[in-house]
Amino acid sequence: MRYDKPDEVGSSRPLHGKIFEKLESSILSGKYKYGDTLNEIKLAEEMGVSRTPVREALRQLELEGLVAYIPNKGVVVRGLSKEDIKDIYEIRLVIEGMTARRAAENITDEELAELKEYIELEEFYTARDDAKQLSRLDTCFHETIYKACGSRLLAKTLKAFHNYVKSVRDISLSSPERARETYLEHKAIYEAIRDRDRELAEILMEQHIRNATAFMEKQSLAADKVE
């Protein structure tokens, strides 16, 4: 299946890519917190590689703003604050609708078929309350629309943002209530895009982001109360 990346055994893909993904997800998941210092040598030893690919990965994380190099001193984790997360939803609200509109214009039949499959699988896993699968499908669904919008930069930007909020998304989708809503919203967006209804696709996507934001903030407030 397409969304199920086969991990390519024996792939000669450079190490730094894997290291980058690992470190990035460790930061985004909160394993490495704001202010933590990372040690190139330690990281290299832990992963059984040399400093070189670790540094390449760290330099990319530096460009992303997730870590900061302090010359001759060390690497410090910056990560994303709660304000950053809120900002991401605010930005997504404004540009993700645009992306859906453009996708409705430019999407190919293949991409449309992809979307359809994701929707069907979402229905299946929603019935099963399989939050992990739903998280993956959510990523697939949105990224397909990003691609279909025909703008490389929009796709790149939104893919990064979408990835940044993965943690809170996972929490949301672990709620059967929100998972079901998400499925219905995705389905409506898909149908609008399928019918080439640009206006509707845009409006529905904006509403989708708005709903996701509202649910996220509700949960965030609840979590704050627990603390």
Next chain:
Amino acid sequence: MRYDKPDEVGSSRPLHGKIFEKLESSILSGKYKYGDTLNEIKLAEEMGVSRTPVREALRQLELEGLVAYIPNKGVVVRGLSKEDIKDIYEIRLVIEGMTARRAAENITDEELAELKEYIELEEFYTARDDAKQLSRLDTCFHETIYKACGSRLLAKTLKAFHNYVKSVRDISLSSPERARETYLEHKAIYEAIRDRDRELAEILMEQHIRNATAFMEKQSLAADKVE
């Protein structure tokens, strides 16, 4: 000293940063075009350094999407297409107004004083038709607003986009007509932010981007005719 380049005494800033900026501007300015291949060894020799810092810079450019590594083969330039540039203006139109509105809420007195100085200098250099200074001030003006908006991610995203369109901006600002309009638009935006008028700041900024886009496309069409 070990390295050929004595360069600015006291600047212990890592080399890869300078290399990154140099390569990035070479790509954005069109010196390196789409499809060109870059050779790590050649670049290192040209700059009088080893491959290591060159690779770190290239890995960051890779993350930015300006170059692509083909494993064991080479580095190929991707750069930005005309469509990319248009997309950037389309995205900026939607999020830069948001930034101005937020800046009107959050700006500090210091940042406000900065903006004021930029405006005054813009007036000065507009009268002198000094396009180079005006380009610099345009960057300062917008980046100060990005900072003042209080969102790290918004600032980072827009700073990158603003940098990406530097070439076409420079062309626009070399037109005395557009330079004068730009000054007036900037001034109005500054005053709205100074007066903490969020709505007006947002509207004026959106209009500013709209005008810049229109001028850019007019020039682009004219350039196409010449070809």
Next chain:
DNA sequence: TTTTTTACTATTGTATACAATTATACAAAA
């Protein structure tokens, strides 16, 4: 005791050596 100096350690910054892989050229066979 307090301050200053010095030596040492730890960490990043850079260069270089070597490994792995790809592309190319050339020769040999069909």
Next chain:
DNA sequence: TTTTGTATAATTGTATACAATAGTAAAAAA
């Protein structure tokens, strides 16, 4: 002539050695 195989060269991928710098602690001077 075309195809196939092999050797060679070129380039990236990774590891390691060494340089430079910042931080720390200890020692010396006040």
